[in-house]
Amino acid sequence: MHNSDAPVLTIDGPSGSGKGTISRAVATALGWHLLDSGAIYRSVGYAASMAGIDLSDAEAVTRCAETTKIVFRDPRDGGETRVIVNGHDATDDIRTETCGATASAIAAIPEVRTALFEKQRSFRKAPGLVADGRDMGTVVFTDATRKIFLTASADERAHRRYKQLKGKGLSVTLSSLLREIQARDERDATRKVAPLKPATGALIIDTTAVAVDVVVARVLAYARPA
Numbered sequence: 001m002h003n004s005d006a007p008v009l010t011i012d013g014p015s016g017s018g019k020g021t022i023s024r025a026v027a028t029a030l031g032w033h034l035l036d037s038g039a040i041y042r043s044v045g046y047a048a049s050m051a052g053i054d055l056s057d058a059e060a061v062t063r064c065a066e067t068t069k070i071v072f073r074d075p076r077d078g079g080e081t082r083v084i085v086n087g088h089d090a091t092d093d094i095r096t097e098t099c100g101a102t103a104s105a106i107a108a109i110p111e112v113r114t115a116l117f118e119k120q121r122s123f124r125k126a127p128g129l130v131a132d133g134r135d136m137g138t139v140v141f142t143d144a145t146r147k148i149f150l151t152a153s154a155d156e157r158a159h160r161r162y163k164q165l166k167g168k169g170l171s172v173t174l175s176s177l178l179r180e181i182q183a184r185d186e187r188d189a190t191r192k193v194a195p196l197k198p199a200t201g202a203l204i205i206d207t208t209a210v211a212v213d214v215v216v217a218r219v220l221a222y223a224r225p226a
């Protein structure tokens with residue numbers, strides 16, 4: 001099979017909608033590759049911050065997006081995939097909400113999105129790809145045959161992020177997280193280029209009060225109809 005013919009399942013949605021967890025579980029169950037496109041935007045935001053780049057300088061940030069080396073490395077011990085940015089293990093650093101906000105800011109620059117387009121497309125390989133992000137179904141893999149949009153209430157999403165970040169030992173408060181997440185979603189959904197929205201024909205799943213394994217089963221039933 002040619003790589004461009006490999007099937008793609010896109011999973012888009014706002015922060016904390018369950019995309020990361022669901023995408024990983026579905027990719028594992030299908031034996032498909034996984035693209036965490038948010039980690040790419042986070043890595044560029046991280047590299048730009050480390051280099052002291054002014055985030056309002058679109059040209060400098062675009063150059064940073066073009067030159068930053070991002071490698072996803074399989075963990076040796078079965079833990080989390082490591083994200084190596086310009087040779088430095090940034091796995092934990094890119095997960096903070098500050099880095100999420102930086103990623104969201106630089107992701108609104110059209111030239112940055114163009115610079116990262118082919119890198120994201122290169123993840124499409126046989127036997128298939130699960131692509132997690134904001135514009136996977138609407139821009140990057142418009143020809144995917146299966147598209148999903150995950151949502152959840154803002155409160156629920158803030159709670160999930162709170163548990164996730166606390167679990168990593170980060171110091172966060174629920175109320176500030178809720179504010180930050182709402183601000184980030186607002187920016188991601190209202191930007192001019194590739195705004196967060198369901199792709200035409202996408203299956204929309206509200207995960208607010210639904211257990212992870214139930215959502216995974218639903219996505220799998222949709223991805224591989226009997």
Ligand code: DC
Pocket residue numbers: 015037038039041042100103104107108132133134135136184188
């Ligand atoms: O999925 P995440 O929280 O790791 O993404 C971080 C930010 O990156 C998100 O707020 C907006 C940006 N992003 C994007 O613009 N397009 C994507 N496909 C993925 C992420």
